[in-house]
Amino acid sequence: MLLEELRAEVCEANLELQRKGIVILTWGNVSAIDRASGLVVIKPSGVAYDDLTPDKMVVVDLDNKVVEGTLNPSTDTATHTVLYKAFGSIGGVAHTHSMNAVAWAQARRPIPCFGTTHADHCFGAVPCTPPLSEDQVTSAYEAETGHQIVREMGNGDPLARPMMLVAGHGPFTWGKSAKDAVVNAVVLEEVARMASATLALDPRAPALEDYVLSYHYQRKHGPGAWYGQKA
Amino acid sequence: MLLEELRAEVCEANLELQRKGIVILTWGNVSAIDRASGLVVIKPSGVAYDDLTPDKMVVVDLDNKVVEGTLNPSTDTATHTVLYKAFGSIGGVAHTHSMNAVAWAQARRPIPCFGTTHADHCFGAVPCTPPLSEDQVTSAYEAETGHQIVREMGNGDPLARPMMLVAGHGPFTWGKSAKDAVVNAVVLEEVARMASATLALDPRAPALEDYVLSYHYQRKHGPGAWYGQKA
Amino acid sequence: MLLEELRAEVCEANLELQRKGIVILTWGNVSAIDRASGLVVIKPSGVAYDDLTPDKMVVVDLDNKVVEGTLNPSTDTATHTVLYKAFGSIGGVAHTHSMNAVAWAQARRPIPCFGTTHADHCFGAVPCTPPLSEDQVTSAYEAETGHQIVREMGNGDPLARPMMLVAGHGPFTWGKSAKDAVVNAVVLEEVARMASATLALDPRAPALEDYVLSYHYQRKHGPGAWYGQKA
Amino acid sequence: MLLEELRAEVCEANLELQRKGIVILTWGNVSAIDRASGLVVIKPSGVAYDDLTPDKMVVVDLDNKVVEGTLNPSTDTATHTVLYKAFGSIGGVAHTHSMNAVAWAQARRPIPCFGTTHADHCFGAVPCTPPLSEDQVTSAYEAETGHQIVREMGNGDPLARPMMLVAGHGPFTWGKSAKDAVVNAVVLEEVARMASATLALDPRAPALEDYVLSYHYQRKHGPGAWYGQKA
Numbered sequence: 001m002l003l004e005e006l007r008a009e010v011c012e013a014n015l016e017l018q019r020k021g022i023v024i025l026t027w028g029n030v031s032a033i034d035r036a037s038g039l040v041v042i043k044p045s046g047v048a049y050d051d052l053t054p055d056k057m058v059v060v061d062l063d064n065k066v067v068e069g070t071l072n073p074s075t076d077t078a079t080h081t082v083l084y085k086a087f088g089s090i091g092g093v094a095h096t097h098s099m100n101a102v103a104w105a106q107a108r109r110p111i112p113c114f115g116t117t118h119a120d121h122c123f124g125a126v127p128c129t130p131p132l133s134e135d136q137v138t139s140a141y142e143a144e145t146g147h148q149i150v151r152e153m154g155n156g157d158p159l160a161r162p163m164m165l166v167a168g169h170g171p172f173t174w175g176k177s178a179k180d181a182v183v184n185a186v187v188l189e190e191v192a193r194m195a196s197a198t199l200a201l202d203p204r205a206p207a208l209e210d211y212v213l214s215y216h217y218q219r220k221h222g223p224g225a226w227y228g229q230k231a
Numbered sequence: 232m233l234l235e236e237l238r239a240e241v242c243e244a245n246l247e248l249q250r251k252g253i254v255i256l257t258w259g260n261v262s263a264i265d266r267a268s269g270l271v272v273i274k275p276s277g278v279a280y281d282d283l284t285p286d287k288m289v290v291v292d293l294d295n296k297v298v299e300g301t302l303n304p305s306t307d308t309a310t311h312t313v314l315y316k317a318f319g320s321i322g323g324v325a326h327t328h329s330m331n332a333v334a335w336a337q338a339r340r341p342i343p344c345f346g347t348t349h350a351d352h353c354f355g356a357v358p359c360t361p362p363l364s365e366d367q368v369t370s371a372y373e374a375e376t377g378h379q380i381v382r383e384m385g386n387g388d389p390l391a392r393p394m395m396l397v398a399g400h401g402p403f404t405w406g407k408s409a410k411d412a413v414v415n416a417v418v419l420e421e422v423a424r425m426a427s428a429t430l431a432l433d434p435r436a437p438a439l440e441d442y443v444l445s446y447h448y449q450r451k452h453g454p455g456a457w458y459g460q461k462a
Numbered sequence: 463m464l465l466e467e468l469r470a471e472v473c474e475a476n477l478e479l480q481r482k483g484i485v486i487l488t489w490g491n492v493s494a495i496d497r498a499s500g501l502v503v504i505k506p507s508g509v510a511y512d513d514l515t516p517d518k519m520v521v522v523d524l525d526n527k528v529v530e531g532t533l534n535p536s537t538d539t540a541t542h543t544v545l546y547k548a549f550g551s552i553g554g555v556a557h558t559h560s561m562n563a564v565a566w567a568q569a570r571r572p573i574p575c576f577g578t579t580h581a582d583h584c585f586g587a588v589p590c591t592p593p594l595s596e597d598q599v600t601s602a603y604e605a606e607t608g609h610q611i612v613r614e615m616g617n618g619d620p621l622a623r624p625m626m627l628v629a630g631h632g633p634f635t636w637g638k639s640a641k642d643a644v645v646n647a648v649v650l651e652e653v654a655r656m657a658s659a660t661l662a663l664d665p666r667a668p669a670l671e672d673y674v675l676s677y678h679y680q681r682k683h684g685p686g687a688w689y690g691q692k693a
Numbered sequence: 694m695l696l697e698e699l700r701a702e703v704c705e706a707n708l709e710l711q712r713k714g715i716v717i718l719t720w721g722n723v724s725a726i727d728r729a730s731g732l733v734v735i736k737p738s739g740v741a742y743d744d745l746t747p748d749k750m751v752v753v754d755l756d757n758k759v760v761e762g763t764l765n766p767s768t769d770t771a772t773h774t775v776l777y778k779a780f781g782s783i784g785g786v787a788h789t790h791s792m793n794a795v796a797w798a799q800a801r802r803p804i805p806c807f808g809t810t811h812a813d814h815c816f817g818a819v820p821c822t823p824p825l826s827e828d829q830v831t832s833a834y835e836a837e838t839g840h841q842i843v844r845e846m847g848n849g850d851p852l853a854r855p856m857m858l859v860a861g862h863g864p865f866t867w868g869k870s871a872k873d874a875v876v877n878a879v880v881l882e883e884v885a886r887m888a889s890a891t892l893a894l895d896p897r898a899p900a901l902e903d904y905v906l907s908y909h910y911q912r913k914h915g916p917g918a919w920y921g922q923k924a
Binding site: 020114115116117183186187190193194195197198200201202205206208209211212215219226227228229230 | 717718720737738739740764765768790792793795796797798799800801802824825827830831834861862863889892893
């Protein structure tokens with residue numbers, strides 16, 4: 001069986017979505033890429049998390065063709081592969097319908113960076129894409145969703161802002177691995193919830209000062225980062 | 232004992248309400264119909280979920296007469312049977328007092344379709360009935376609740392919008408089976424919660440574009456649906 | 463040991479507060495009265511729920527004197543005994559700081575009856591007392607809290623509205639037994655949460671029509687009640 | 694190994710953060726001081742709660758130098774030590790990113806004392822510091838965070854208001870021990886949540902009357918306190 005280790009990681013990352021309480025039913029999917037072969041391991045479509053096992057993961061290539069597996073891959077597969085092609089530094093992608101992140105996506109607003117919790121994980125606001133046009137939806141919806149994310153990211157570093165909202169839809173997150181993508185999905189949900197609660201207290205709450213944003217982000221992710229332990 | 236398999240399914244579906252956290256105390260009930268015999272299996276009234284077993288389910292006919300069982304059926308039985316008589320394609324009905332769905336019912340507002348989470352399960356807004364008149368309440372409250380739902384559905388396809396709010400009361404959902412009715416009750420609660428959170432961020436949040444609604448709904452439920460796995 | 467059965471019931475009712483998620487730390491207490499002897503069994507003060515056992519319950523008389531037990535009774539004991547003296551039909555009292563009920567108490571607003579969930583358990587709005595005066599607080603705070611509740615109830619039937627908010631403080635509930643008092647505390651918390659969510663959707667949401675309120679309440683609690691099973 | 698008992702207490706207090714649901718991922722840290730030796734025991738940086746054991750705790754002196762331990766101490770260590778130096782009566786400090794407390798910190802508002810739940814644990818509003826200046830952030834961010842808290846406390850008694858918000862960041866709490874600091878973190882999160890829910894119902898909700906605040910606080914913490922049991 002191809003990519004046994006990655007299958008196990010992707011399966012585990014999908015299960016983690018449910019354990020962290022950010023998906024219900026089958027509302028989420030995680031994938032990872034093996035950069036050497038250009039193959040992507042992804043959750044099968046519509047399978048309950050309780051029934052997932054590593055051998056049920058589906059292996060596809062970057063053109064979304066199934067290379068190994070008897071189940072259909074996630075309907076969102078084409079979004080994942082567009083992200084892997086555009087963002088060369090990422091190794092995993094997660095998509096959920098977690099409640100608070102979806103609320104911001106449905107309100108079609110970027111999430112301002114209101115505090116250090118946000119700054120520790122995302123360098124600045126969490127962007128929100130514009131809605132897709134009718135042409136985009138009817139021609140190649142899933143791939144166009146990916147392109148919309150890539151356009152919105154522009155020249156930014158995908159690992160410095162590893163999360164985005166798609167207007168009227170929900171969040172996509174990514175990271176160096178499937179596990180990191182899931183951590184970022186958890187972070188995004190909590191940051192979205194905090195931001196909503198902040199606006200409820202003050203609709204004109206100020207964004208975090210840039211110098212605090214920089215300090216916190218660099219402390220955890222910069223070249224001289226000293227948060228955590230040496231690997 | 233009549234309909235043993237259906238009794239087990241209905242019992243399990245009622246227990247699922249509690250496991251999914253959408254009922255407390257005894258605030259919900261699920262039924263299913265056996266179309267061949269025209270008999271309905273439903274939860275007994277006021278019995279704690281922890282005490283439910285298949286043999287305690289009550290079998291009634293479409294005139295609400297108990298055909299088998301020593302316990303009283305749910306006080307909402309007449310609402311369920313009206314729905315089975317009017318909606319020939321459905322096989323199960325669920326009623327809950329789940330918090331966010333009740334909030335919309337109490338505010339007497341239909342839930343707009345703000346995003347793809349909603350579109351994946353319900354084709355357009357979740358309708359809300361008008362309140363019942365005093366005559367309706369004092370003559371045949373439970374049956375009239377069913378008729379109000381049927382009138383509000385009009386010529387719509389009950390399986391395309393398998394959920395409705397009753398003003399000042401709460402949600403009713405249905406599906407091809409008791410299990411599906413419960414899934415729709417879970418979906419409605421989450422969609423209601425997301426919609427409330429969306430309006431808190433933007434009281435004039437736009438409804439999802441029709442072409443995205445259609446695309447998402449058809450992808451999952453249309454004739455060429457490709458979400459999930461082949462049966 | 464006095465009142466062994468009632469001790470067990472009161473202990474169990476206190477534990478149920480925690481299991482239902484309506485208290486954290488030691489923020490709640492439940493008591494019950496033995497009408498024959500006029501003795502009240504109540505939680506000891508400041509003891510963690512995990513450490514409660516029936517023998518730790520404290521027995522007091524209606525003058526708040528400890529009749530049996532080595533631990534101090536709840537600091538709120540005098541509120542409980544005032545309620546037992548004024549409301550002859552009740553057998554149990556519960557006090558919590560459950561979040562949503564406290565929010566209404568802190569906003570000093572009665573909770574309107576917005577729907578049937580509320581109507582099934584409380585006949586009309588949940589009242590909120592006026593704040594206590596400085597004299598009341600400094601002379602006999604706990605007893606005066608009870609008197610404030612009794613005054614606010616006026617000629618009403620305490621079992622028809624088995625719950626009240628004390629302004630700036632929190633909820634008190636009661637019932638025929640300690641167990642019923644706890645059920646009403648759970649109901650009040652959920653009804654308060656639903657009412658807040660309703661007002662967030664429509665600050666002018668209408669109260670439930672009187673004829674629906676009457677129908678629902680009578681169906682469950684009136685002389686011809688047919689909800690549930692025959693005892 | 695130094696301070697074995699305190700290591701166990703601090704480890705347990707950190708685990709309690711997770712059990713009480715006020716931290717996710719690694720978003721919180723607790724420490725305690727041994728006043729005799731002036732040594733502080735604190736959580737290691739970025740270690741998952743599930744992996745914490747007493748021997749992984751780090752011992753530092755009041756100048757933030759590691760005295761024992763192979764892991765890096767929490768990045769917030771310098772904030773903790775500033776608090777220990779300024780507040781001679783405290784024995785433990787906790788820092789979290791609990792959702793509702795963070796929302797108030799991000800809205801940069803002190804939490805008014807709206808009710809007795811708050812009054813039982815904190816004598817008056819929970820203060821919120823002003824934001825740090827760029828100079829403070831770039832020179833010695835963690836220590837300056839501590840100094841900001843100390844300045845905001847002024848001549849107040851740290852044990853009477855054992856909690857504070859840092860603008861744009863989150864809550865710090867303290868107490869006589871690590872355990873007490875965690876209890877105060879739990880209290881603050883719940884009080885913050887209640888205060889937000891109160892303002893949602895009435896943006897001009899009144900603060901609790903001073904005489905009720907005094908009565909409740911003194912009943913539990915004053916010289917003649919009679920809440921709880923004799924030690």
